[in-house]
Amino acid sequence: MIESTTELVDPPNAGNEVETLIGFLDFQRDVLRRKTEGVSADDLARALPPSALTLGGLLKHLALVEHMWFTEFFLGQEPSEPWASVDWDADHDWEFSSAAGESPAYLRSLFDAQVADSDRIMVEALARGGLDRLAIRARRGEEQVNLRWILVHLIEEYARHLGHADLLREAIDGAVGD
Numbered sequence: 073m074i075e076s077t078t079e080l081v082d083p084p085n086a087g088n089e090v091e092t093l094i095g096f097l098d099f100q101r102d103v104l105r106r107k108t109e110g111v112s113a114d115d116l117a118r119a120l121p122p123s124a125l126t127l128g129g130l131l132k133h134l135a136l137v138e139h140m141w142f143t144e145f146f147l148g149q150e151p152s153e154p155w156a157s158v159d160w161d162a163d164h165d166w167e168f169s170s171a172a173g174e175s176p177a178y179l180r181s182l183f184d185a186q187v188a189d190s191d192r193i194m195v196e197a198l199a200r201g202g203l204d205r206l207a208i209r210a211r212r213g214e215e216q217v218n219l220r221w222i223l224v225h226l227i228e229e230y231a232r233h234l235g236h237a238d239l240l241r242e243a244i245d246g247a248v249g250d
Contacts, residue, residue, distance in 0.1 A: 076106040080250055090198060093223040100230035101187055103250050104134060107237040108180065115244045116179065117172040127240050129168035130233050131179045135186040136167045137229055141222045142190040146197065148208025154182070194219070 080102050083095030108116065108127050116128035136155060143149050150156065158166045171179060197205050203220035210216045217225075241247050 076109045078102050078105040078109060080106065089220075090203065093203075093220070093227070094194070096227050097223055097230070100227060100234060101134075103234050104130065104183075104230065104237060105180075106250060107234070107241045108176070111176065111241070111244060113176050116176055118240070118244060120240055120243050124165075125168065125236055125240065126171060127237060127244075128171035128174065128176070128179050130237055130240075131183045132167040132171040132174075134230065134233060135183045137226065138186045138190040141226060142193045145209045145211065145217070146207040146219065146222060147193060194223075 080099065081095075083099050084091050087095060108131055111127060113128075116131075117126050119126050139151065139155060144151055160166060163169055197219050201219075203218060203223070205219050206216040207218070207222065208216075238248070
């Protein structure tokens with residue numbers, strides 16, 4: 073089992089739609105925190121060949137995903153640092169590749185700061201239109217998505233990557249479980 077200081081709170085069994093969506097998203101975020109706690113910089117940068125995926129890369133990628141969906145799409149704002157100055161054409165997986173040179177403290181603080189920013193945006197949006205509130209920016213030329221879609225998409229994104237995190241963490245030190 074993974075030893076962690078991050079407490080996992082199960083999503084509500086009988087919550088309303090907002091409580092359930094936020095409960096599942098928060099649970100997924102906390103599982104990622106647990107999977108990356110107590111892991112050295114070298115281990116956060118360790119890949120399981122043939123994949124180049126790392127736990128540190130997952131932390132940074134999911135921080136980017138949060139930023140993209142809440143700040144860029146939902147609010148319609150331009151990217152902020154550290155994302156704004158990246159040459160994405162030169163390295164479309166920059167968040168994954170650059171994570172290897174960064175400290176665990178930096179990667180965790182980047183992730184936690186972005187989650188806090190996303191939560192602030194989400195709370196404001198829920199107060200001003202709820203889950204039906206549309207994002208400012210459309211997705212790949214399609215119709216705009218609403219906040220409900222963004223929350224479900226983030227839950228799906230986390231769930232997919234937590235499977236990767238399970239394998240990576242077990243390979244690092246044998247730790248299993250949430």
